[in-house]
Amino acid sequence: xxxxxxxxxxxxxxxxxxxxxxxxxxxxxxxxxxxxxxxxxxxxxxxxxxxxxxxxxxxxxxxxxxxxxxxxxxxxxxxxxxxxxxxxxxxxxxxxxxxxxxxxxxxxxxxxxxxxxxxxxxxxxxxxxxxxxxxxxxxxxxxxxxxxxxxxxxxxxxxxxxxxxxxxxxxxxxxxxxxxxxxxxxxxxxxxxxxxxxxxxxxxxxxxxxxxxxxxxxxxxxxxxxxxxxxxxxxxxxxxxxxxxxxxxxxxxxxxxxxxxxxxxxxxxxxxxxxxxxxxxxxxxxxxxxxxxxxxxxxxxxxxxxxxxxxxxxxxxxxxxxxxxxx
Amino acid sequence: xxxxxxxxxxxxxxxxxxxxxxxxxxxxxxxxxxxxxxxxxxxxxxxxxxxxxxxxxxxxxxxxxxxxxxxxxxxxxxxxxxxxxxxxxxxxxxxxxxxxxxxxxxxxxxxxxxxxxxxxxxxxxxxxxxxxxxxxxxxxxxxxxxxxxxxxxxxxxxxxxxxxxxxxxxxxxxxxxxxxxxxxxxxxxxxxxxxxxxxxxxxxxxxxxxxxxxxxxxxxxxxxxxxxxxxxxxxxxxxxxxxxxxxxxxxxxxxxxxxxxxxxxxxxxxxxxx
Amino acid sequence: xxxxxxxxxxxxxxxxxxxxxxxxxxxxxxxxxxxxxxxxxxxxxxxxxxxxxxxxxxxxxxxxxxxxxxxxxxxxxxxxxxxxxxxxxxxxxxxxxxxxxxxxxxxxxxxxxxxxxxxxxxxxxxxxxxxxxxxxxxxxxxxxxxxxxxxxxxxxxxxxxxxxxxxxxxxxxxxxxxxxxxxxxxxxxxxxxxxxxxxxxxxxxxxxxxxxxxxxxxxxxxxxxxxxxxxxxxxxxxxxxxxxxxxxxxxxxxxxxxxxxxxxxxxxxxxxxxxxxxxxxxxxxxxxxxxxxxxxxxxxxxxxxxxxxxxxxxxxxxxxxxxxxxxxxxxxxxxxxxxxxxxxxxxxxxxxxxxxxxxxxxxxxxxxxxxxxxxxxxxxxxxx
Numbered sequence: 007x008x009x010x011x012x013x014x015x016x017x018x019x020x021x022x023x024x025x026x027x028x029x030x031x032x033x034x035x036x037x038x039x040x041x042x043x044x045x046x047x048x049x050x051x052x053x054x055x056x057x058x059x060x061x062x063x064x065x066x067x068x069x070x071x072x073x074x075x076x077x078x079x080x081x082x083x084x085x086x087x088x089x090x091x092x093x094x095x096x097x098x099x100x101x102x103x104x105x106x107x108x109x110x111x112x113x114x115x116x117x118x119x120x121x122x123x124x125x126x127x128x129x130x131x132x133x134x135x136x137x138x139x140x141x142x143x144x145x146x147x148x149x150x151x152x153x154x155x156x157x158x159x160x161x162x163x164x165x166x167x168x169x170x171x172x173x174x175x176x177x178x179x180x181x182x183x184x185x186x187x188x189x190x191x192x193x194x195x196x197x198x199x200x201x202x203x204x205x206x207x208x209x210x211x212x213x214x215x216x217x218x219x220x221x222x223x224x225x226x227x228x229x230x231x232x233x234x235x236x237x238x239x240x241x242x243x244x245x246x247x248x249x250x251x252x253x254x255x256x257x258x259x260x261x262x263x264x265x266x267x268x269x270x271x272x273x274x275x276x277x278x279x280x281x282x283x284x285x286x287x288x289x290x291x292x293x294x295x296x297x298x299x300x301x302x303x304x305x306x307x308x309x310x311x312x313x314x315x316x317x318x319x320x321x322x323x324x325x326x327x328x329x330x331x332x333x
Numbered sequence: 334x335x336x337x338x339x340x341x342x343x344x345x346x347x348x349x350x351x352x353x354x355x356x357x358x359x360x361x362x363x364x365x366x367x368x369x370x371x372x373x374x375x376x377x378x379x380x381x382x383x384x385x386x387x388x389x390x391x392x393x394x395x396x397x398x399x400x401x402x403x404x405x406x407x408x409x410x411x412x413x414x415x416x417x418x419x420x421x422x423x424x425x426x427x428x429x430x431x432x433x434x435x436x437x438x439x440x441x442x443x444x445x446x447x448x449x450x451x452x453x454x455x456x457x458x459x460x461x462x463x464x465x466x467x468x469x470x471x472x473x474x475x476x477x478x479x480x481x482x483x484x485x486x487x488x489x490x491x492x493x494x495x496x497x498x499x500x501x502x503x504x505x506x507x508x509x510x511x512x513x514x515x516x517x518x519x520x521x522x523x524x525x526x527x528x529x530x531x532x533x534x535x536x537x538x539x540x541x542x543x544x545x546x547x548x549x550x551x552x553x554x555x556x557x558x559x560x561x562x563x564x565x566x567x568x569x570x571x572x573x574x575x576x577x578x579x580x581x582x583x584x585x586x587x588x589x590x591x592x593x594x595x596x597x598x599x600x601x602x603x604x605x606x607x
Numbered sequence: 608x609x610x611x612x613x614x615x616x617x618x619x620x621x622x623x624x625x626x627x628x629x630x631x632x633x634x635x636x637x638x639x640x641x642x643x644x645x646x647x648x649x650x651x652x653x654x655x656x657x658x659x660x661x662x663x664x665x666x667x668x669x670x671x672x673x674x675x676x677x678x679x680x681x682x683x684x685x686x687x688x689x690x691x692x693x694x695x696x697x698x699x700x701x702x703x704x705x706x707x708x709x710x711x712x713x714x715x716x717x718x719x720x721x722x723x724x725x726x727x728x729x730x731x732x733x734x735x736x737x738x739x740x741x742x743x744x745x746x747x748x749x750x751x752x753x754x755x756x757x758x759x760x761x762x763x764x765x766x767x768x769x770x771x772x773x774x775x776x777x778x779x780x781x782x783x784x785x786x787x788x789x790x791x792x793x794x795x796x797x798x799x800x801x802x803x804x805x806x807x808x809x810x811x812x813x814x815x816x817x818x819x820x821x822x823x824x825x826x827x828x829x830x831x832x833x834x835x836x837x838x839x840x841x842x843x844x845x846x847x848x849x850x851x852x853x854x855x856x857x858x859x860x861x862x863x864x865x866x867x868x869x870x871x872x873x874x875x876x877x878x879x880x881x882x883x884x885x886x887x888x889x890x891x892x893x894x895x896x897x898x899x900x901x902x903x904x905x906x907x908x909x910x911x912x913x914x915x916x917x918x919x920x921x922x923x924x925x926x927x928x929x930x931x932x933x934x935x936x937x938x939x940x941x942x943x944x945x946x947x948x949x950x951x952x953x954x955x956x957x958x959x960x961x962x963x964x965x966x967x968x969x970x971x972x973x974x975x976x977x978x979x980x981x982x983x984x985x986x987x988x989x990x991x
Contacts, residue, residue, distance in 0.1 A: 065456035066448075072456065126353050129346050137347065141354055143593055148357050150585035152540035152557045155578045159364050162571060168376040170363055202357065207533075211600050214529075218601035249601065256484070259447035266542040270561070287451050297455065304452040311447045319440055326491070499692035502659045505679040506686045507755075508709030521696045 069301050091299045095306075100278075100286060104303065108282040110193060111268075112261040115200045119257050122201065123208025124250070130209070131216040142213070149206040153199075157270035160199050161186070186272050189279040196280060199267055204260070208253045215249030216242070248329055251322035258318070259311055283307040367575035375571050388572035398577060401559035406584060407470055408545070408555055409538035412477035416534055419478075420485045421527065425519070427486070428493030439490070446483040450543040453479065458547055468550040476544050481534035488530035488600065492523040528592045529599025536585050556581045609670035609762040609795055610635045611656060616665030618651055618819075625651040626662065627819040633763075633797060635670075638789050640810035641799045642842070648819040649799040650689060653765045656797065658682045669762055680711055685756040689767040689799075691748045693740040693755075700736040703727065703754045712759060726754040729784060731777075745772040753781075757788060764789070764796040770805065782809060803843055807831070815839050829986040833964075833979065837971040840896055840964065846928045846939045849902065851895045851958075852968060855885060864895060864960075868934040871913055876961045876977075884975035885965065892968035896976075901962040902940035904929065905955045906948070912955035917948055931956050 095101040126145070130138050148156070163171045164185045175183060186195045219242070227237050265284040268274060274281040274289065281289070283303050291300030367375075369384040392398045427439050457476060458467070466472035496519065504514045520527075542557045549558075560577055589596065611633040618626040625648050633639045641649040654660040655667055658679035667674050674682055685706070693702050703723045707714045714722070727733040730750040740748055749772050756764060769785075770778045786809055789796050800806050806813050807827040815822040815830065815838075823835040827843075834840035840848045852867040862875040862882060875882075885893075905912060915931035915938065922944055929946075931938045931954050938956055948954070964976040976982075 065453050065460060068456035068460075069452055122353075126350065129350050133343060133346055133350070135347075138350065141350060142597065143590065145354070145357055146589055146596070147361055147582070147586060150536055150539075150582045150589070151361070151578065152542065152560070152581065154540075154542050154557055155560050155581065156360075158560070158574065159360055159578060162367075163360060163363065202360065206357070210597065214597045214600035217597055252487070255443075256446070263447070263449040263451075265451065284449060284451050287449075291451075291455055301452070301455070304449050307449050308452055311449070312444060315444055315447055316440065319443065323436070497690065497692065499688050499690055500694060502654075502657075502679070503686070503688060503692035503755075504694075504705070504709075505659065506657055506682075506684055507706040508680045508711035510680060510710070513710070518694060518696075 069305065072298050072301055092302045094299065095302050100281075101303065103278065104281055104283045104286040105306075107280060108262055108284075108307065111196065111200075111264060111280070111282055112258060114193070114197045115204070115261040115264075116254065116258045118197065118201050119205045119208050120250070120254060123205045123253065124212045124246075126205070127209050127212035127216055130213055145209055146206050148203050151203065153203050153266045154270045156203050157199055157267050160195075160202070161271065164195070187276060189276050192272060192276060192279045196268055196271055199271070200261065200264065203267075204257060208257065211249045211253040212246065215246045219245055244325075245329055247325035248322055251318055251325060255315060255318045255322065259315055262311055262314075263307060364575050365579055367572055368579050370572050370575075372570055372572055388570070388576045391570070392573045392576040393580070396573075398556070398559070398580070401554050401556045402580065404470075404553050405539060405555040405557070405581070408473045408477065408553065409535055409541075409584075411470065411474040412481045412538040413531055413535045415474060416478060416482040416485050417527070417531060420482045421489055421523075424486045424489035425493050425515075428490045429498065439486075442486055443483045445479045448479065454543055454547040461548055467548060468552050470553055473545060473549055473553060473555075476548060477538045477541065480537045480541060480544075484537070485527075485530040485534050488526045489523055492526035493519070496522050525595040525599035527599070528595045529597075532585070532588050532592060532596065533600075535588060539581075539585055610668075611639075611763055611795060611797065612666075612668040612671075613652070613655070614666040614668070616652075616655060616662045616667065618648075618655060618660060618662045625819050626655070629665070629819070629821055631814065631821065631824075633795060635795055636793045638786070638796045638798065638809060638811045640806045640813040641797060641816055642801065642803070642806045642813050643816035643822075644801065644842070646818075647816040649816050650767055651819075652816070653686065653767055653797065653799060656763070657684045657686050657765055680709070683712075683762045684765055685759050685761040685763075686765040687752050687756045687767060687769040689771070691740075691752040693748055693751055695740050698737050698739055699727075699732065699743070699751050702740070702751055703758055706755060706759050722758050723754075726758045729757070729788075730754045730781075746774065746777065749773060750781075760792065760794070762795065764794055764798075766796065766798045768799055768801070770800075770802075778805075785809065803845055807843075815842060826986060826989045828989065829982070832982045833973065833976065835973050837894060837896070837966050837973075840966070840973075844898060846899045846923070846941070848964075849897045849899065849938050850966070851897065851936065851938075853893060853895055854891055855893050856891075857886070864893075866933075866936070868936045873958065873960060875963075878961075878977055880980060881965075881975050881977055884979075888967065888974045890967045890974065893974065894966040894968050894971070895960075896964035896966060897958055897960075897962065899928065899939040900941045901959040902938060903957040903959065904931065904940055904942070905957070906953070908953075908955055909957070912957045915954050915956050917950055917952045917954050919950070920946070920948060929954070 130142055151159070163169045164183075166172055166182050166185075166187075172183070175181070184191050186192050223241055223245075224237065227241055232240075263284050264282065265288065268280045268282065268285055269288075272280055274285045283306065287300045287303040287307075289300075290296050290303065366380070368388055369386070370382055371385045371387055374382045423442070427435060453476070461467040461472050466475070500518060501514055504518050505511075509517065539555075540557060541555070545553070545555045545558045549555075556577065560574070560581070592599075611631070613629050613631040616626055616629040616631075617624065629648075629652065631652070641652060643649055651660065655662050656669070658674065658677060658681075661675060669682060669684075694705065697705070700723055703726060704719050706712055707719045707722060723736075724733065727736060730753060732747060732750050732754065735743065735747060735751075740751070743751065749769060753766075753769050756766070770781055773781060782805060798809060800809075810827055812824060813827055813830055814824045817838060823830055823839050825833075830839060831843050834843060837850055841850070854865045854867070856863045856865065860882075861877070862885065863872050864875055865872045908914065913933055915933040918930040918932040918937060920929050920942070921927060925944070927942045927944050927946065929940050929942045929948075931940065933956070940956070961977050965974040966972060967974060
């Protein structure tokens with residue numbers, strides 16, 4: 007496991023240094039080594055966190071192992087079948103459909119949440135009155151409703167016979183909008199619920215970023231006569247990058263593996279319209295009891311998530327350093 | 334001329350905010366309204382009905398809801414506390430010290446948050462059974478670290494990085510030991526970030542669905558899992574479900590209101606030094 | 608009150624050597640200046656004395672005791688940081704009181720109040736005690752940082768450009784205050800500055816630092832009059848010293864100096880000691896150093912004067928500097944304020960050669976100067 011290896015290599019280096027210093031000590035009455043207490047500190051401090059998380063990492067290794075087997079809850083034994091599971095899924099249309107659904111869902115939710123979140127944050131930042139003051143506190147509330155529960159509530163609201171939204175739509179002449187029941191609108195419904203719950207996260211981060219911007223660059227831009235759009239593109243946006251990247255990171259990664267909302271909404275339906283990689287894995291693993299076969303779905307997802315995340319994080323750290331440097 | 338333009342734009346902007354506010358808050362308001370509606374009137378009325386406290390009665394006093402609620406509090410609250418105790422020192426180390434593979438370790442920790450829960454849950458299910466921590470508070474609190482600690486470490490690390498290291502030097506020269514510096518000087522300065530990140534960590538933990546679904550059974554049942562029970566039955570008591578949902582949001586709401594001041598400030602990245 | 612010694616101290620940061628075999632001996636109760644350009648290593652030295660950093664090689668001694676392994680808290684030093692390092696969440700009173708509340712140097716609240724009030728009055732910040740650092744100007748922050756250091760009675764005061772952000776009037780006032788404090792407390796002080804006037808007026812002795820090495824140590828006067836190389840000569844003195852490249856020629860007992868630029872030749876006024884040193888040095892190519900106050904000018908052509916053109920004329924307070932250009936050579940000289948002249952005007956320049964210094968052209972090292980004996984005698988008297 008990479009983490010374990012890192013820690014071990016760090017410790018090995020420590021032991022080596024100690025040995026070296028011991029021999030040097032004998033020779034030169036060494037007074038220049040940093041005391042062990044101070045040198046060890048970083049490792050000691052990180053260890054509790056690592057310890058906790060290392061324990062969780064073992065499953066990752068197991069998952070990789072099991073994906074290469076025919077492990078199943080039903081069967082008493084399992085055999086090592088190598089890459090058979092992997093080859094199967096690459097050939098299956100189910101897999102590629104799941105990939106497509108995952109990407110679609112992630113794309114729409116992330117784009118809407120980022121744009122809407124940033125937009126609302128800007129509006130809130132520009133207008134300071136009693137209304138916005140209250141709104142700033144209250145807009146965080148949707149985030150606190152567990153997505154599962156939020157889905158249930160929304161389902162009730164959208165219900166074709168008795169839902170409140172239905173009743174309101176009736177007023178404008180729209181009847182029986184299928185929402186989650188039809189393949190053409192199921193994605194829309196799921197995205198809408200996701201947006202409802204999670205936009206607040208983006209707003210929080212964007213607003214925090216906006217409110218911490220230094221005033222002087224903007225003042226000089228005003229003197230230089232920059233238009234609002236110019237200021238936004240060249241001043242605001244770059245300085246907001248650290249916050250926006252974090253928001254993007256968390257939302258995109260969560261959307262790629264979204265399970266709860268879709269599960270609560272339609273369990274993946276109608277049919278297989280909303281079967282993304284997470285849900286397909288669950289179905290294969292628990293419903294069809296084909297543990298080993300389910301894991302490649304998730305591992306592919308994880309690989310993709312990790313790669314994309316690394317890229318975003320790299321950019322975020324760079325943007326953060328830049329923002330700090332400017333001050 | 335400019336003034337009326339400005340006012341028009343202000344009206345427009347506030348108008349957009351109102352629209353969003355309706356979108357965001359209406360479901361919540363409606364949910365609360367539902368809590369007071371009797372089942373009999375559930376589908377026949379919209380806004381005008383006779384309010385009743387029956388739903389609250391049923392859920393809070395006559396069902397196991399309170400037990401689930403407490404389970405959630407223990408598990409989510411415990412998870413956040415553990416995350417803080419282990420995470421803040423780790424954030425400090427990542428901010429101050431330059432050891433090999435520092436950024437790699439930091440990224441690893443962050444990546445736990447994105448690890449697909451399903452991926453972790455299947456093998457963990459077996460491990461937990463073997464270790465005997467399946468369906469225990471300890472087991473859930475431990476696995477919740479995957480979702481509560483990463484953001485906390487990242488936000489707090491940003492805060493530590495914002496604190497000039499010279500302040501620690503000055504305190505050393507003044508005569509303070511490292512621990513005293515940590516508590517007297519550093520903690521007060523990271524408070525906004527710590528508190529805001531703690532709230533988010535709490536929300537993530539509280540809302541978690543997959544982990545308790547797979548890794549606990551009957552003795553420990555957070556409300557996210559328990560809520561689905563309310564759907565499983567043939568006759569869905571929407572009013573009761575609304576109560577369950579509303580009450581479940583309360584701890585986070587209260588937490589948020591308490592730290593309101595710090596919430597937005599706390600989540601700024603790359604902020605100007607105070 | 609302690610003697611501070613650095614013996615062969617080397618400090619590295621990765622591949623960068625910040626301090627290279629530094630030897631320093633600061634006497635007890637001395638006001639010692641570290642002077643040099645940015646990045647020279649002055650702050651690193653302070654950090655190593657304070658214990659914030661530990662050298663890779665070498666020994667740091669305070670009061671004769673080796674303190675390498677002792678942590679900063681126990682070294683009993685007080686430090687004023689270049690960037691103030693004030694505690695942002697505490698008000699001015701608490702910032703200044705902070706050292707007196709630490710477990711090692713704890714005092715009771717009454718003593719603390721007296722000490723803080725005294726220091727605050729001295730720094731003229733007594734009306735700011737309730738404010739937070741974010742509400743202070745740079746100058747005020749600097750005074751709080753100073754106050755925090757002065758409130759204790761440490762072994763040594765370590766001050767890193769403590770007056771850098773104060774306006775001229777305040778800086779002068781503080782300079783006097785500081786010197787007074789130091790004398791009254793009899794505390795060893797090590798003071799970093801890049802202001803040469805400050806260095807000259809405050810320091811008992813000055814160490815010139817460049818690129819992690821000590822270039823020269825001595826009293827202000829010693830360094831000013833006998834800099835060990837051109838770098839030091841240019842560092843000390845405002846306006847900067849004139850360095851005129853040229854060739855020495857000896858004809859019989861007389862020495863002649865020919866400018867590299869052009870062909871002007873000057874006979875050097877005779878001085879036995881100087882000529883002996885020049886001969887021993889066996890250098891032909893030399894740079895002649897002449898301070899701006901030893902260059903005279905006239906707007907009328909005069910015998911022996913060099914014809915130049917006016918390049919610039921700038922006021923530097925109560926006097927002005929004229930820079931005259933002769934081919935590619937620029938010559939700085941002092942002039943009173945309010946002289947009427949035009950750029951590119953002709954100006955005739957006379958060198959008062961009896962005040963010159965001589966440096967080797969290739970190594971830039973100091974060879975000798977006029978009246979060296981007199982300077983040395985003065986230095987002995989000062990150090991005595």
